[in-house]
Amino acid sequence: MPNYIEARFNTAQPTFSEGEERRLAALSRIAHSLSSALDLDDALIQMLDAAIELTNAGRGFLVLLEEDAASWSLRAARNNDQVTLPAQDLEPYRTVIADALSGDASRLIADAGSDLRSSESEPAVRPAPGAIMVAPLLVGSRKIGAILMDSRLPEAPFTQSELELLKICAAQTALKIENDRLQQAVQNASLAKSRFVSIVSHELRVPMTSIKGYADLLRQGVVGSLTAQQTEFVDIIRNNVERMSILVSDLADINRIETGRLFLETAPIALADQVEDILTSLQSKFAEKQHWFTTDIPADLPVINTDPLRLMQVLTNLINNACKYTPAGGEIQILAVDQGDGVRIEVVDNGIGISSEDQARLFTQFFRSDDSVVREEPGWGLGLSVSKLLIELMGGELGFSSTLGSGSTFWFRLPYEPKPAVDDA
Ligand code: ADP
Numbered sequence: 001m002p003n004y005i006e007a008r009f010n011t012a013q014p015t016f017s018e019g020e021e022r023r024l025a026a027l028s029r030i031a032h033s034l035s036s037a038l039d040l041d042d043a044l045i046q047m048l049d050a051a052i053e054l055t056n057a058g059r060g061f062l063v064l065l066e067e068d069a070a071s072w073s074l075r076a077a078r079n080n081d082q083v084t085l086p087a088q089d090l091e092p093y094r095t096v097i098a099d100a101l102s103g104d105a106s107r108l109i110a111d112a113g114s115d116l117r118s119s120e121s122e123p124a125v126r127p128a129p130g131a132i133m134v135a136p137l138l139v140g141s142r143k144i145g146a147i148l149m150d151s152r153l154p155e156a157p158f159t160q161s162e163l164e165l166l167k168i169c170a171a172q173t174a175l176k177i178e179n180d181r182l183q184q185a186v187q188n189a190s191l192a193k194s195r196f197v198s199i200v201s202h203e204l205r206v207p208m209t210s211i212k213g214y215a216d217l218l219r220q221g222v223v224g225s226l227t228a229q230q231t232e233f234v235d236i237i238r239n240n241v242e243r244m245s246i247l248v249s250d251l252a253d254i255n256r257i258e259t260g261r262l263f264l265e266t267a268p269i270a271l272a273d274q275v276e277d278i279l280t281s282l283q284s285k286f287a288e289k290q291h292w293f294t295t296d297i298p299a300d301l302p303v304i305n306t307d308p309l310r311l312m313q314v315l316t317n318l319i320n321n322a323c324k325y326t327p328a329g330g331e332i333q334i335l336a337v338d339q340g341d342g343v344r345i346e347v348v349d350n351g352i353g354i355s356s357e358d359q360a361r362l363f364t365q366f367f368r369s370d371d372s373v374v375r376e377e378p379g380w381g382l383g384l385s386v387s388k389l390l391i392e393l394m395g396g397e398l399g400f401s402s403t404l405g406s407g408s409t410f411w412f413r414l415p416y417e418p419k420p421a422v423d424d425a
Pocket of ligand 1: 317321322325349351352353354362367368369370374378379380381382383384385408
């Protein structure tokens with residue numbers, strides 16, 4: 001009876017010949033340099049060196065098609081001593097490269113000397129070519145360049161398996177180059193977006209302040225008393241400018257945080273006082289909806305060191321939400337607990353709650369529930385994202401729990417002291 005266990009768990013290492021081991025090592029070096037080198041040029045040079053070794057080549061050239069796909073340029077050229085070569089060394093192979101870039105197939109040319117239909121210009125240093133092989137760099141069916149290898153000695157032709165290895169290198173290299181291009185495109189788009197947001201938010205602030213100022217003057221009757229309808233219209237103007245300014249400042253905050261340009265101004269904070277200030281400033285809103293408010297903030301709660309204005313912004317946003325999304329007569333509680341290494345603050349409401357489907361999208365920018373109560377309230381769906389980013393910037397965390405129809409608890413915890421910035425150096 002066969003020894004089943006032994007057969008299944010035979011852990012004996014496969015044995016490789018010296019040549020196979022060398023190839024595996026070169027392949028793994030290629031995969032490693034293409035996945036880990038931060039700079040694309042470094043990655044391509046490392047790949048070319050390893051590919052030259054892998055295929056027993058004398059020299060390797062990597063060319064890339066330009067954006068217009070009509071012309072191409074040399075991106076890396078190395079020999080088997082890992083020396084960078086001048087561009088003119090590629091001259092005799094221009095036609096082979098052009099052929100490789102116009103067709104899809106990789107090619108192995110055993111006697112390049114007789115096959116080369118080189119350019120008319122005789123290069124200063126013309127190699128005595130033996131064999132060459134060329135593989136296009138393909139992203140799907142789109143060509144983005146090619147790798148060409150020539151043999152170390154005229155009498156040492158390449159084998160079919162070396163061409164197969166070159167194709168593997170070409171496939172991995174094409175992926176790396178394409179990923180790099182996509183990353184660059186994403187970075188450029190994100191840079192353009194942040195420039196746009198900072199210019200627009202800066203340019204909008206001045207006219208919005210002016211509209212607000214003049215609306216206030218009208219409301220105060222500075223240019224004569226207003227009729228009831230005029231007062232109503234001016235209030236609408238004022239409220240809408242207020243909404244716009246919240247949107248602009250939320251967008252500017254997100255932009256600053258994402259680009260690392262939001263700096264906190266830390267100071268010791270007595271939390272109870274801060275909550276008191278917010279409740280006073282929101283008094284008229286609570287009165288409107290006749291919410292029942294309770295706070296439970298221990299008098300001996302330790303002082304925390306964080307940015308008071310930013311903390312105020314987060315708390316105001318959470319309390320404001322509790323207010324907006326809790327029907328009239330509902331209950332809102334603000335609780336604080338000392339957790340030994342930081343403070344946890346909770347804003348609890350018994351409002352409309354959030355469905356589990358909506359919960360999954362809650363911190364996505366511009367997300368607002370389709371619930372009619374939500375849609376009747378003003379908002380842009382940015383407050384929670386900004387709050388979460390701010391709390392994380394302060395070294396804390398922000399979360400929630402909610403049951404549809406029963407209410408929600410939004411909480412955050414902050415350490416007593418902000419975490420020191422990590423030094424990458
Ligand atoms: P906004 O309130 O301006 O819509 P937020 O980012 O503050 O933006 O909130 C996003 C969405 O999360 C809200 O539109 C609402 O659907 C939901 N939400 C936030 N807080 C609550 C809450 N306390 N109760 C129920 N839903 C809430």
